[in-house]
Structures are given as structure tokens and as C-alpha cells.
Amino acid sequence: MSVVSSTNLGLQPPPIIDNSIVGGFNASEIIQAEMQAYEQPITDLQNQQSTIQSEVSDYQQLVSDLQSLQSAAEALSMSPTVSTTSAWAARSATSSDSSVATATAAPGTPTGSVQFVVQQLAAAESLVSSGTVASTSDVVTSAPDFLLSQGGAELGFSSLASSGLTLGQHTVSVTQASEAALATGTSDLASQSSVSVTSSNDTLDVTVNGTAYSLTLASGTYTGSQLLSALDAAISSAGAGGVIEAGYNGSGQLVLATVDQGSTQSLQVTGGTALSTLGLSAMSSAASGTAAVVQVDGTSTTLSTVTPGATVSLAAPTGSVSATVVSAPSSIGGSLISVGSLTATDVSTGNGSLADLVSSINDAGTGITASAVDTGSGYVLQLSSSATGVANDLSVDTQAFASSSLGTLQVASAGQDAEIQVGGAGGYTLSSSTDTFSNLLPGLSVTAQSVSSTPVTVTVSPDASTVAGDVQTLVNDLNTTFSDLQKYAGYNEQTKTGGPLMGSAVLQNLLNELQSTIAQVVGTSTLGDAKNVGITLSSSSSGTSVSFDKSAFEAAYQANPAQVEAMFTQGGTFSPSASSYSGQVSLLTAEDNTQPGSYGVTITNSATQATDLGAVLSSGTVSAAETLTITMGSSSVQVTTSAGESLSAIAQAINQALAQANMPMSASVVDSGQQLELASSAYGSSASFSVTSTNTGSGTTGLAGTFTGSDVQGTIDGVTAQGSGQVLSLPDNANSPAAGLALTVSVPGITSSTNLGTFTYSPGIAQSLVTLASSMTNAVNGQITETINNLNQQSSGLTSQIDFYQNIAAEEQKLLTQQFSQLQVTLEKLQNQSTSLSSALAGLP
Incomplete structure (x- = not known):
């Protein structure tokens, strides 16, 4: 075998x-x-x-x-x-009186406290008919439909009514806001405590829509608010009341505006002895208003004249919308009709009875609730918004049932925003469409529970x-x-x-x-x-x-x-090689493989901001006007200067425009007030902006060109590091125990290899x-x-x-x-x- x-x-x-x-x-x-x-x-x-x-x-x-x-x-x-x-980052928020306000804090909310008084709570608007009907089966309208909408006042319409619209939802959009013709001053008059008007500086000449008006101010010494009252009296005396109006903008500057708005409106300041006192200057040409453009389901209507309280017709693919313009803009020079949109729902009135009307409104699911309320002497119609706040007020035709015994719709309870006064008499007021405020501190949410004149304190702590x-x-x-x-x-x-x-x-x-x-x-x-x-x-x-x-x-x-x-x-801790570098190198982050230890830090170039340094103007003022266009990414602003304007005033105007556009950069006056400087907030090659000017000649700001920052360059532990803005870091795969270490290096002005010191990662x-x-x-x-x-x-x-x-x-x-x-x-x-x-x-x- x-x-x-x-x-x-x-x-x-x-x-x-x-x-x-x-x-x-x-x-x-x-x-x-x-x-x-x-x-x-x-x-x-x-x-x-x-x-x-x-x-x-x-x-x-x-x-x-x-x-x-x-x-x-x-x-x-x-x-x-x-x-x-x-x-x-976990935070707790406590209220000194939870019966007045409660609070929650999101992770990372800054620690500290804020004190405020709850002035009013948010409320939803409710309308009720002025009359009654004996039975819910009584006919209250002969119209086949009724248009339901909320938030029309935010667009500039106090009410919207249907005229032959199809049943169902319709979109009303303002794609271009109306604007008045304006003239704006350059001085902060609102905060003035003493403005003197005499026979030598008491006249102002304006032309509105081709008609000239001469305004004469009464002689006297005025505060800012008193001066505005004197100007209102002069407008009325000149017969311009209802044609132009005056007020202060957010910077306290005087604004003259046409009462009506739209492209048919024009205004020109032509002269007068009060120009300098009022911060105005004669205009070489008239300023024009802007027409409003409103769409209903994509069909546009251009409103070249917009009169407060007037009723306008807005075309739709089928039928139209009858809209009543609000009685005044929210602020002087503000738009009567503002950009935005809402959804309106046209509902059937059925057989016209109160019962059918209430049923149709409630079935539409628009956020508007209808009720037939038995008062004991008859039934009233009540319409209520399901959401609080002025933005959710009802925008319905209050005359829709006036031909019946229901009569007109009247305000039973007004919609209102919640309001809190922050920081006492010298503080500021915040409003919210609900009782919750989310803008007191980043990440802090405060909910008002009751009105109270006693301040409540909310404290945020770890x-x-x-x-x-x-x-x-x-x-x-x-x-x-x-x-x-x-x-x-x-x-x-x-x-x-x-x-x-x-x-x-x-x-x-x-x-x-x-x-x-x-x-x-x-x-x-x-x-x-x-x-x-x-x-x-x-x-x-x-x-x-x-x-x-x-x-x-x-x-x-x-x-x-x-x-x-x-x-x-x-x-970690930084041991600087020189006292001037103390506190200018800090840990940003480290990766899991970064080993504890001490590592030398050397840089060859400091990070820089994108910076534009203007022309040297020894007088501190420009002698020629120009319009600057400042662009960063997809955002841009325009600022117009005038001859004789100071660099500090120009810097203030630029910063105001940049803040409104949320552009991370700023303007300042340097070189003992002789130069303007624009600088990005961020450092590094990703920070970039450009400036163009309509006039780059002598006596202008000299701000023009494209400007980019630079990244920090250097080594950590002798290994070449990567720079991004002020961050110097070693990649994870670097041949060093410091691999993955990222440091923030804020030392300025270095252009050659310089040993900054040693950073110890702990x-x-x-x-x-x-x-x-x-x-x-x-x-x-x-x-x-x-x-x-x-x-x-x-x-x-x-x-x-x-x-x-x-x-x-x-x-x-x-x-x-x-x-x-x-x-x-x-x-x-x-x-x-x-x-x-x-x-x-x-x-x-």
C-alpha cells in the first residue's frame, strides 16, 4: 500500500x-x-x-x-x-423673573446679562362687523367671491379686494418699490441743541413737479426737533402742504420728500439763504421719484404715481386686484410700496349666506379664522389672524359686506408686535411679531410672558x-x-x-x-x-x-x-524671542496626531489685509466731487462725495454704506487726517476688493484699483508650514511631531526670516x-x-x-x-x- x-x-x-x-x-x-x-x-x-x-x-x-x-x-x-x-459651548440662561420673561441660550452664546422692560406682548388682529344679522342663513353678500390675505401693509397695501379673480391662491409681488423725489442734507441737525434762524438765513426755494415754492422760516433759536416744526410750518404757509414733507433720516440729516411717490414726481432745491443752515445745497437738476412695479400671478402693473390712501387697480391674468395704498411710509423718504410678496386666496361665498361665507373662509386654510358670533341680539362676523404681529394683520376689503346689515368690518383688536425696552431710558426698543426675541445676544432667545414696568434681567452663563x-x-x-x-x-x-x-x-x-x-x-x-x-x-x-x-x-x-x-x-503657551512678539502667537487647533512638545516658530512674511491708501490731501478735504464704487465679491456700494467735504465725513459715509451691505471692510482717516484708507477686515489672499471712481483727478480721494491681502509664511519645528490669512499650520502628514498644529500669528510687518519664539503644545x-x-x-x-x-x-x-x-x-x-x-x-x-x-x-x- x-x-x-x-x-x-x-x-x-x-x-x-x-x-x-x-x-x-x-x-x-x-x-x-x-x-x-x-x-x-x-x-x-x-x-x-x-x-x-x-x-x-x-x-x-x-x-x-x-x-x-x-x-x-x-x-x-x-x-x-x-x-x-x-x-x-453649553450655556444656561436664567431670568430674574420668569413670570415676565423666560430665556434659552444656544451653545456658544456670549456670557453676560441683559436688562429690559416688557412694554407690550404680541397680539393678532381681529375684525368684527359693525352690524348683525338675525340668522346665519341670512344673505350678507351678492359677490361671488371674497379675497383673503395677510401682511399687505408690509408691501404698502392696507387692503386687497378681488375683481373677477379666479378662485384659489394668487401671488401678489412688488418687484420694484415706489420712491419719492428726495433732497437730503449733509448735517446732523436732529441732535443740534441750538440752531439760529434770522432774516439772513430764513429762506428755502424748492420746485416740486414744476411748481416753485418759497419757504420762509420764522426767526428764532431752535433745537433739532423745533427746527423741523418750524420747517413744517413754512411748508404749510407756502402752500406746499400735502405736496412735500420734511423729516430726519437715521443719521439726523434733513430730508425733503414729495408726499406722492413714483416716476411722475420731481423735486429740486433751487436756492435760498437757509441752505447752509439746513445742510442743503442747490441742485443742478431735479431729483425724480421711482415708480412701483407690482405683479399679480406674473402680470405686471407699473404705478407711476403712488398717492397715500389711494386705491389702485393691479392687473391679473384673469380679473384684477383692487388695492388701497397705506396712508404714509414708515419713515421720511421711505417707500409707500415696498418690495416683497404675499399669497392671497380668493374663496367662494357660496349662496352668500353668513354660514356659507364662514365655512368657505375656514376651509381655505389661509391662517384667517372666521366666526359667526351670537351676540344675543344677532350674529356678527368675526375674522381673526392666526398669527400675531403687525406683519400678519388682515388685508381684506372692509367694505365687502357694507351693503348688508353686517355693515363694515372694524378692528376689534389690533395686531401688534411685542416690544421690549433694553437698557433703560437711554437704551433702545426691540420689536418682534411673536413674543420671542432672538436678537438680544447672539444665540439668546427670550420669550416675554407678561407686561411689566419692572426691569427683568436675563443672565447667560456656562x-x-x-x-x-x-x-x-x-x-x-x-x-x-x-x-x-x-x-x-x-x-x-x-x-x-x-x-x-x-x-x-x-x-x-x-x-x-x-x-x-x-x-x-x-x-x-x-x-x-x-x-x-x-x-x-x-x-x-x-x-x-x-x-x-x-x-x-x-x-x-x-x-x-x-x-x-x-x-x-x-x-499651549508661547515663549517669544522678543517682548514685542508677546501674545501674538496662539493656538488655533491641533489634530489628533499632534504630539505634545515645544516647537520653534519662524516667519518670513506677516499676513496683511487688502488695503487701499488714498491720496495725500493736506487740507483734510476733497476739492472735487466723485462717485466711488467699492466691490467685494458679489456685493458693492456707491458713495458720492462733494467738493469741500472732509475726509472724516467721507469715511463715515463709506462705513455706513459698507455696514448696510454687510461688507467686511472699513474706512478710516490716517496720516494725521490727510489720507483715506480702506481695509478688509480679513487677512490673506482670500481678502480682496476693488474701487472705481468717476473722477481720479487732483483733489479727489485717490481711492481706485484692485487690492488683495497676503498670507503668513513661515515654518513650525523647522518644517515649511502652510499659510492662510494669519493661520500658519503643518499638514497632518508633515514629517514632524507637530503635524496638524495650526497657530494664529498676528505679528505685523515682518518681511524677512524672523524667529518669533517657541510654542509649547500642551x-x-x-x-x-x-x-x-x-x-x-x-x-x-x-x-x-x-x-x-x-x-x-x-x-x-x-x-x-x-x-x-x-x-x-x-x-x-x-x-x-x-x-x-x-x-x-x-x-x-x-x-x-x-x-x-x-x-x-x-x-x-
Whole structure:
């Protein structure tokens, strides 16, 4: 019989020895006995592989523990100035009187307090009919439909009515606002306490829509408000009342405006002795108003003349809308009709009865509720807005049912915005369409509960309870990790047995690092180690554990939130090479792989803003007019200067325009008041703007061109870093332990290689745990990850060996089966021969 052998692992299977051929043997038992020698190596290898796979499973459980720990630590590892998801950004808001106002604070809300008085709460408008009907079945209208809308006053329409519109929703949009013809002064008259008017400075000549008016001010000494009253009296005396009006804009400058608005309106200041006193100048040509353009379902109507309180017809694809213009603009020079849109719904009045009308309005779902109210002497129609605030006032035809006994619709309760007075008499008033105010502090939401003349104070502070909950989660994950380390790699004193991974250098290093992070002073906090904030490390024969005193933590955090935060978060200190660099290099952020240590910082160029420095004007004023167009990205503003205007006044006008356009840049006067300078707020190559001028000649500002900032350039730890604005950073894959470190460098004026000093990166408890967990579990080079990969490779190698021996065993079993099968055939033949011989012998005499 042949013998099959293998040289793999130095194992040699034993030879097969033929059994004696005797009757009654069991071939299967013999083959099974012979195969045991071949199957034993397979069993040994499978047991070895099972042990490895069990170890992999144990390591994977520790990876899961560390990933949970890393997630909990990341929430505590960064300052809220870097990450809005930081646990340290949690804020609590408390009110000194919750019956007057309550408050909530979003993460990152600036800490501090604000005091205010609740002057009024928001209310929804309600209209009620002036008359009654005896029954809800009484007919109250013969019109087939009724137009429902809200917020028309925001567009400039006090009411909207249907004229042949189709039933259903319709969009009313103002695409171009109406404007009056205006003349605006340059002086802040509103804040003046003493303006003298005599016979030498008392006249003002204006021409409105081609008609000349001469205004004469009464002599006297006026405050700003008194001067405006005197001007109103002069307008009335000149017969210009109802034609022009006067007022102050937000800067306190005098504004003359036509009462009507639209492109048909014109106004020109032509002269007078009061021009200088009023801050006006004669106009070379008349200023014109602007027509309003209103669309109904896409069909436009141009209103070239807009008169306060007038009714205008707005065309629609089918039918039209009859709109009543509001009685006055919101401010002097403001638009009667303003850009915006609303949705109006035309509903059927059914059979014209009160019941059908109420049902149709309520079924339309427009936010307007209709009710037939039984007063005891008849039914009135009541319409109510479901939303509070002036912007949600009803814009319906109040005369729609005047032909019936219902009469006109009158205001039962006026819609109003909630109002609070912030900071006392010298403060300011805020309004909201609801009782909630979201603009007191960024992230602070205050809800007024009742009107009160007594000030209420809302205080925003760090939320110790929420942060303590996040620290508790971190401690829980630490204890889970310590418990599993003891289970898998520790020694059980009671059973005198070690865990399956005991002796692993990787896990011993992990245990040591975890213990060290909790036990030692880390970060830049002055509070010392974790015990001072309620975190205590203890070790015993049963392993390591961490306890957390939540009350002690909250007390420490409330007493000194900045230092408690510094104990956990990324941090660092800068040691400048010269005192002039002190405080000008700071940590922005670091990555998980950034190692603690001290790193030299050298820069070759400071970051700069985009800056435009104008012409030197020794007088501090311009002698020629120009119009400046300042563009940044997709935003631009225009500012017109006039001859004799000071650079400081021009800078003020530019800054006002930039603020209104939310453009992050500013103007200032430099060089002892002789130059204008425009500068972007941001630093770096991404900060850019351009300026064009209609006049670049002598005596102008000299502001023109395209301007771009530059990024900081330099090295960290001797490795070339990347610059973005004032941020100098090393990429994650940099060949340095400082890889991933990003610093803010605000040192100005450097243009050659300069050693600024040394920055020492000192991660706190949470960031140290993040770095440790990442070094153990990251997919590229994590220590535990590499251990698992090595074990899996060993397991794969054993699989190949198992397959090899299984093939040998299968072949041997096949051979034995064939041999015993042949043997069985031979035995059967012999048996048959034996039977034949026996029969033959039995037949012999």
C-alpha cells in the first residue's frame, strides 16, 4: 500500500499497515482508526486558529471601547471658539423673573446679562362687523367671491379686494418699490441743541413737479426737533402742504420728500439763504421719484404715481386686484410700496349666506379664522389672524359686506408686535411679531410672558450641569476601557489566572498611558490635576477605575470656567524671542496626531489685509466731487462725495454704506487726517476688493484699483508650514511631531526670516485621550489595529495549512476506501468460491 507524506511544518504521516484478511471485519472502523493520525494536525491547527480569532475579538472589543472613549473625549477636547460642537459651548440662561420673561441660550452664546422692560406682548388682529344679522342663513353678500390675505401693509397695501379673480391662491409681488423725489442734507441737525434762524438765513426755494415754492422760516433759536416744526410750518404757509414733507433720516440729516411717490414726481432745491443752515445745497437738476412695479400671478402693473390712501387697480391674468395704498411710509423718504410678496386666496361665498361665507373662509386654510358670533341680539362676523404681529394683520376689503346689515368690518383688536425696552431710558426698543426675541445676544432667545414696568434681567452663563454630564460620559467610557483591559490583559488574584491577552506590550502601554493622563497635571490650567475637579483615579487587585464627583466638578466650573476648560482642551503657551512678539502667537487647533512638545516658530512674511491708501490731501478735504464704487465679491456700494467735504465725513459715509451691505471692510482717516484708507477686515489672499471712481483727478480721494491681502509664511519645528490669512499650520502628514498644529500669528510687518519664539503644545485631559485613542485605533498605523492585522495574517496562514492537510487526509481516505472496496470484492469472490466448493464436496460419495 502506498504512503502519502508532507514536508509542511515537518510533519510525516504514519504508513498504512494492511490488516490480515479475515472474515467479519468492519472496514469503516478500520479506515476511521487509520485517519486519526492524518486528522490530528488539522485539529491542532484549527485550535490554534480559534485561539487567534478569539484574541482578535478581544482586541476588537478594546478598539470599540477606545472609539467610544475618543468620541466622548472629542466633545470636551476643543475650545468653543474653535468648535461650536464643543461641550464647553453649553450655556444656561436664567431670568430674574420668569413670570415676565423666560430665556434659552444656544451653545456658544456670549456670557453676560441683559436688562429690559416688557412694554407690550404680541397680539393678532381681529375684525368684527359693525352690524348683525338675525340668522346665519341670512344673505350678507351678492359677490361671488371674497379675497383673503395677510401682511399687505408690509408691501404698502392696507387692503386687497378681488375683481373677477379666479378662485384659489394668487401671488401678489412688488418687484420694484415706489420712491419719492428726495433732497437730503449733509448735517446732523436732529441732535443740534441750538440752531439760529434770522432774516439772513430764513429762506428755502424748492420746485416740486414744476411748481416753485418759497419757504420762509420764522426767526428764532431752535433745537433739532423745533427746527423741523418750524420747517413744517413754512411748508404749510407756502402752500406746499400735502405736496412735500420734511423729516430726519437715521443719521439726523434733513430730508425733503414729495408726499406722492413714483416716476411722475420731481423735486429740486433751487436756492435760498437757509441752505447752509439746513445742510442743503442747490441742485443742478431735479431729483425724480421711482415708480412701483407690482405683479399679480406674473402680470405686471407699473404705478407711476403712488398717492397715500389711494386705491389702485393691479392687473391679473384673469380679473384684477383692487388695492388701497397705506396712508404714509414708515419713515421720511421711505417707500409707500415696498418690495416683497404675499399669497392671497380668493374663496367662494357660496349662496352668500353668513354660514356659507364662514365655512368657505375656514376651509381655505389661509391662517384667517372666521366666526359667526351670537351676540344675543344677532350674529356678527368675526375674522381673526392666526398669527400675531403687525406683519400678519388682515388685508381684506372692509367694505365687502357694507351693503348688508353686517355693515363694515372694524378692528376689534389690533395686531401688534411685542416690544421690549433694553437698557433703560437711554437704551433702545426691540420689536418682534411673536413674543420671542432672538436678537438680544447672539444665540439668546427670550420669550416675554407678561407686561411689566419692572426691569427683568436675563443672565447667560456656562452650563455646568450639561458639561458635567459630558464629563460623566467620558468617565463611564474610561471605566469600561479599564474594566476590559483587566478582563483581557490583567491578572485575577482570586482565580490565579491571567486574561487571554496578558503580556501584550501594546495593552500594557495603553494602560500606563491612560493612568498617566488622568493622574498627572496636563493642559495649561492652573488648577493642577483632575482630582481638583472631582475626577479620582484608583487602582486595586481588581484593576483600575475612575470616580467622578459631579457636585465638585460643577462647583469648580462655576468658580473658574476658563481654567476647568483649559484642563481638558487643547492648549499651549508661547515663549517669544522678543517682548514685542508677546501674545501674538496662539493656538488655533491641533489634530489628533499632534504630539505634545515645544516647537520653534519662524516667519518670513506677516499676513496683511487688502488695503487701499488714498491720496495725500493736506487740507483734510476733497476739492472735487466723485462717485466711488467699492466691490467685494458679489456685493458693492456707491458713495458720492462733494467738493469741500472732509475726509472724516467721507469715511463715515463709506462705513455706513459698507455696514448696510454687510461688507467686511472699513474706512478710516490716517496720516494725521490727510489720507483715506480702506481695509478688509480679513487677512490673506482670500481678502480682496476693488474701487472705481468717476473722477481720479487732483483733489479727489485717490481711492481706485484692485487690492488683495497676503498670507503668513513661515515654518513650525523647522518644517515649511502652510499659510492662510494669519493661520500658519503643518499638514497632518508633515514629517514632524507637530503635524496638524495650526497657530494664529498676528505679528505685523515682518518681511524677512524672523524667529518669533517657541510654542509649547500642551493638550488637556480630553485631547490627550483623543490622541491616545487615535494612536491605538486609527486605520493606518494604530497600534492595536496593527496587532489585529498581524493576528489576522497569522490566521490566514493557518487557513492555508489547514487546507493543505485537509487535502492530504481526503486523498488518504479516498485511497483507503478504494483499497477496502477492492478487498471486499475479493472476499466476496472467495466466499462464493468457498460456497461452491462446499456444495461440490457435499455432493461427493
